[in-house]
Amino acid sequence: MKLVVMKDDKHLFGFPRNVFVLSLVSFFNDIGGETIKRAIPLFLTNALGVKPAVIGFIEGIAEATPQLFQPISGYVSDVTQKRKPLILLGQAMRTSMLFLFWAMSWPAVLLLRFLDRSGKGISNAPRDALISLSTSDTHKGKSFGLNRAFDNAGAVVGMISASVIILFFSSGSLVMTHDIFRGIVLLAAVPLALSLSIVFLFLRDIPRTHHHPRWILHNGLGHRYYVFLFFSFLFTLGNSSDAFLILKAQQSGIALWQIFLLLAGYSFVSSVSGLPFSNLSDRVGRKKLMVTGWLLYSVVYALFAATSKAPVIIGLFLLYGLYYGLTEGAAKALIADVVPKERYGTAYGVYNMVVGATLFPASLLAGFLWQTFAPAVALSTSSIMAAVAALGFLFFL
Numbered sequence: 001m002k003l004v005v006m007k008d009d010k011h012l013f014g015f016p017r018n019v020f021v022l023s024l025v026s027f028f029n030d031i032g033g034e035t036i037k038r039a040i041p042l043f044l045t046n047a048l049g050v051k052p053a054v055i056g057f058i059e060g061i062a063e064a065t066p067q068l069f070q071p072i073s074g075y076v077s078d079v080t081q082k083r084k085p086l087i088l089l090g091q092a093m094r095t096s097m098l099f100l101f102w103a104m105s106w107p108a109v110l111l112l113r114f115l116d117r118s119g120k121g122i123s124n125a126p127r128d129a130l131i132s133l134s135t136s137d138t139h140k141g142k143s144f145g146l147n148r149a150f151d152n153a154g155a156v157v158g159m160i161s162a163s164v165i166i167l168f169f170s171s172g173s174l175v176m177t178h179d180i181f182r183g184i185v186l187l188a189a190v191p192l193a194l195s196l197s198i199v200f201l202f203l204r205d206i207p208r209t210h211h212h213p214r215w216i217l218h219n220g221l222g223h224r225y226y227v228f229l230f231f232s233f234l235f236t237l238g239n240s241s242d243a244f245l246i247l248k249a250q251q252s253g254i255a256l257w258q259i260f261l262l263l264a265g266y267s268f269v270s271s272v273s274g275l276p277f278s279n280l281s282d283r284v285g286r287k288k289l290m291v292t293g294w295l296l297y298s299v300v301y302a303l304f305a306a307t308s309k310a311p312v313i314i315g316l317f318l319l320y321g322l323y324y325g326l327t328e329g330a331a332k333a334l335i336a337d338v339v340p341k342e343r344y345g346t347a348y349g350v351y352n353m354v355v356g357a358t359l360f361p362a363s364l365l366a367g368f369l370w371q372t373f374a375p376a377v378a379l380s381t382s383s384i385m386a387a388v389a390a391l392g393f394l395f396f397l
Contacts, residue, residue: 018134019143021202022087022127023150028195029094030154030267032188033116035162036097038263039184040109041243042176042250050106052247056367058106059241060360062113066121067356074125074349078342083126084205090123091196098192101185121356125349132336132344133206138282140336145278145329152271152324154191159264161187166257176256221347224338224397229354231393232331235294236358238385240366240378245304248375249317252310262317269321270328278329286334287397293326294390298383305379 012020044050044058073090077083096115103109128144135143165183249259281289300320307313332348339347362382369378 015143015146016134017202018204018206019131019146021198022131023147025091025195025198025203026147026151027154027157028191028198029091030151031158031161031191032195033094033097033192034155034267035158035184035260036100036188037113038159038242038246038260039162039176039181040100040113041241041246042256042259043178043181044106044109045247045250046175047178047181048104048106048109052244052371053367054106055243055247056241056363056365056370058110058113059243060363060367061110062117063241063363064357064360066114066118067353067359069118069121070125070351070353070356071346071349073122074129074345074347074352077126077129077345082205083130083345084199084203086126087123087130087203088196088199090119090121091199093119093122095192095196098185098189101182117356121352124352125345128332128335128348128352129344130203130206131332132348133341137336141278141281141286141329141333142275144332145275148274148278148324148328149271152267152274152321155267156264156271158187158191159260159267163257163260163264166260180256221339221343221350225335225347227397228334228338228393229351231389231397232351233354233358234392235297235386235389236355237362237365238382238389239297239359239362240382241359241363243363244366244370244375244378245317245320247370248304248308248379249310249313251375252308252313254310254313262314265314266317266321266324269318270324273322273325274329277325278333281330281333286330286337287393289326289330290334291390291394293323293330294386294393296326297323298386298390301379301383301386305376305383 010017015023041055041059044055045052050058073086077086094116096112096119100109100112103112131143131147132140162184165187166180169177169180169183246259246263249262250256254262277289296319300316300323303312303316307316335347335351336344366378366382369381
């Protein structure tokens with residue numbers, strides 16, 4: 001069965017319309033959702049008195065379990081060739097984060113994080129497939145780079161806004177109070193509503209011809225895809241939640257509002273580096289950027305483990321942003337390089353599921369090592385596993 005894809009030739013600012021629209025959606029998502037996500041570990045620790053091991057459990061469950069939706073939604077989008085309804089459903093579910101305004105216990109936080117991540121799990125694979133289908137084969141890195149750049153730019157705006165809120169409620173505070181957290185949740189209301197509206201009004205499914213659609217049981221993703229998937233799994237097993245880096249920054253004596261400016265700084269580095277690096281991957285190949293990014297991650301985590309000095313922590317956060325710029329767009333484009341177009345949704349769904357589900361044992365392990373031994377042990381373990389994955393990827397793909 002042959003699938004013929006009819007591309008949407010309309011462009012906005014030099015990019016396919018769907019690519020620009022979905023990048024704008026990512027921008028508003030991160031102004032709201034990412035800001036809340038970064039505030040949650042501090043809220044759990046400071047306001048609710050939750051232990052690091054429990055935070056690791058919450059982050060692991062919230063990030064990993066909903067990823068089981070990824071291959072299902074990706075597969076459904078391949079068979080039906082309808083991506084927009086799934087993206088719209090996922091966006092609607094992500095607005096559940098706004099109910100954190102009334103959260104007073106960690107189980108409530110866990111439930112709402114689960115619903116938000118479930119929405120992301122449903123929408124991500126169809127979104128990535130639609131970006132790939134909307135883009136020519138020679139510019140996939142560039143398109144994914146724009147999406148990741150907008151995503152991180154939204155985080156910059158959100159983190160700076162959160163810093164202003166923190167200063168307004170409690171100048172120079174070192175801890176996250178209920179009032180500060182509620183102010184951050186209110187900040188997210190408008191951008192999350194805008195994301196949902198933009199998907200509904202402006203996103204378009206790609207016109208196609210599809211003869212005798214079938215529910216195909218085999219996936220036909222290819223050997224190279226599974227090699228990449230294995231090393232992505234290995235890398236992610238040491239890639240615990242960024243919540244632990246936030247706690248490390250707080251332990252070094254950095255004020256609460258400064259932590260959010262620091263997060264804005266590393267998101268800014270990710271944003272400005274993501275597009276040129278992803279564009280570069282169209283010319284020099286994805287593998288070089290992926291290996292470089294994973295090795296950089298290993299070095300950064302080793303240095304996080306070795307220091308508690310605030311100026312060094314600040315520099316490491318900015319360097320950490322460069323890792324995202326090197327890898328995020330290149331990874332998504334690499335998948336489009338090695339699988340057939342009619343399997344894009346399934347391929348992205350399986351990849352996102354494996355990476356997302358692995359965050360659960362990764363965060364549990366980091367939380368256990370952090371609480372039982374020392375923060376340096378947890379961070380060093382992440383560094384070692386990233387280095388092993390990078391070297392394996394270099395020699396075996």
